[in-house]
Amino acid sequence: MKVIVTNSFDQTCEIAAEMIGDVIHRKPDARLGLATGSTAQGVYPYLVKANRAGTLDFSRVSTINLDEYVGLAPDHPQSYRRFMDENLFDHINIDRKNTIVAKGTGDIEANVRAFRKALLERPIDVQLLGIGVDGHVGFNEPGKVLYDGAHVEELDESTIDANARFFENRDEVPTRAISMGMGDILRAKKLLLLATGENKADALKGLLLNEELDVQNPATLVKTHPDATVIIDRTLADKVGYKYQPIKR
Ligand code: GLP
Numbered sequence: 431m432k433v434i435v436t437n438s439f440d441q442t443c444e445i446a447a448e449m450i451g452d453v454i455h456r457k458p459d460a461r462l463g464l465a466t467g468s469t470a471q472g473v474y475p476y477l478v479k480a481n482r483a484g485t486l487d488f489s490r491v492s493t494i495n496l497d498e499y500v501g502l503a504p505d506h507p508q509s510y511r512r513f514m515d516e517n518l519f520d521h522i523n524i525d526r527k528n529t530i531v532a533k534g535t536g537d538i539e540a541n542v543r544a545f546r547k548a549l550l551e552r553p554i555d556v557q558l559l560g561i562g563v564d565g566h567v568g569f570n571e572p573g574k575v576l577y578d579g580a581h582v583e584e585l586d587e588s589t590i591d592a593n594a595r596f597f598e599n600r601d602e603v604p605t606r607a608i609s610m611g612m613g614d615i616l617r618a619k620k621l622l623l624l625a626t627g628e629n630k631a632d633a634l635k636g637l638l639l640n641e642e643l644d645v646q647n648p649a650t651l652v653k654t655h656p657d658a659t660v661i662i663d664r665t666l667a668d669k670v671g672y673k674y675q676p677i678k679r
Contacts, residue, residue, distance in 0.1 A: 431652065432659045433638065435667045435674035439472060439626040442661045446558065446622050447476030449659065451486050453556045453620065459490040463557030463615075464518070465568075466495065466510045469624050470560055474518040481522040492528035493519075494548060496559075496568035496615070499604035500582060503535045508596050510534075532608040538582060542608055545580045549614050557618035561625045564588045565633035565647035569609035572646040578613030582606055592629075612651055621658040623649065631669040634662065638672045 436442045450473070453460050464470070480486035495510055504511040511531040519529055532545040559567050569583045570576055577583075585593075585605055594600040615621070625634055636647040637660065644650045652658050667674050 431655070433672070433674065434659060434661045434677065435672070436661060436663050436677055439663050441677070441679075442624055442626060442663055443472035444476055446473045446624055446661055447480070449622055450477065450556055450558065451480055454486060454488070454491055457555060458487065459492070460555040461552055462491060462493045463554040463610075463618050464493050464495045464514065465558045465560050466497070466513045467560045469626060470558055471513075471517055473558065473624070477518065478521040488522045488524040491524055492530075492552075493524070494530040494554065495532070496557075497583075497607050497609040498532040498534040500534045500538055500606040500608060501604045504531070504533065532580070534604075534608060538608065542580055542582060545608060545610075549580060549610065554618035556620040556622060557615055559615070559621060559623040559649075559652070561623060561630055561633050561637075561649050562586075562589055563592050563629045563633060565636060565644075565649045567612070567623070567649050567652070568615060569607040570612050570615075570648045572648060574645065576645055576648055576651070577611040579611040580608065580614060581611055583609045612648060616651060616655055619657065621652055621655050623652055623658065623660045625660070625662050626666055628666070628669050631666060634666065634670045634672070638670055 481488060498510045502509040514531055530548050533541045561567060564572055564586055571583055571586045590603045594603050597603050633647055633649055636644055636650045
């Protein structure tokens with residue numbers, strides 16, 4: 431696992447966008463695994479900027495997102511489909527037919543089956559990941575077991591607390607989500623996990639400071655991946671107690 435420690439969250443996002451851009455340059459019909467949340471949100475403006483500058487073409491790119499809340503329709507302001515449209519897809523030359531976000535309303539079992547089928551269609555070339563305060567990736571929450579494939583996850587109270595900032599009040603936060611499984615994530619050819627903020631330090635310790643794989647901290651499984659890069663800023667690295675070489679750029 432490679433770890434890059436940046437000078438700022440902004441630099442973290444810029445480097446992640448460059449790495450995603452490199453994948454697309456090498457493979458113009460790449461499949462991107464995408465993430466939501468405020469961390470991933472910092473990356474998308476750089477992709478939009480490169481697309482507008484004419485240096486990054488999404489016309490043959492396809493995407494599949496990690497997760498979607500159960501109970502929110504695609505046009506709900508806090509649905510992850512809407513997040514992706516507003517933060518990325520509306521601003522780049524991607525064919526909307528080539529973007530997949532699991533559907534969180536209607537027949538949920540059928541939606542999970544459709545999402546599983548979509549995941550099987552082709553491998554993910556690069557998967558962007560944030561990390562929850564409890565170590566979740568996608569919405570794979572700590573528990574007795576983790577799951578290989580796409581499934582419905584009951585969200586932890588700490589996740590509901592953390593995501594309540596996006597809703598009018600905590601009661602509106604969905605309690606379940608459809609998520610890629612840990613296996614789906616680890617099958618991506620390349621992983622990019624980004625984090626910022628002191629509240630992520632405990633989860634990061636499990637990933638960066640020891641060799642343990644811990645079902646109570648799902649992000650620790652990222653260390654098993656043959657091509658994973660973790661990008662954090664130095665404020666977070668210092669909080670974690672991770673020793674690093676300052677970045678040269
Ligand atoms: C959400 C998403 C995750 C995301 C995480 C961190 O619950 N399902 O994919 O990585 O929480 O979000 P943020 O970047 O806003 O801290």
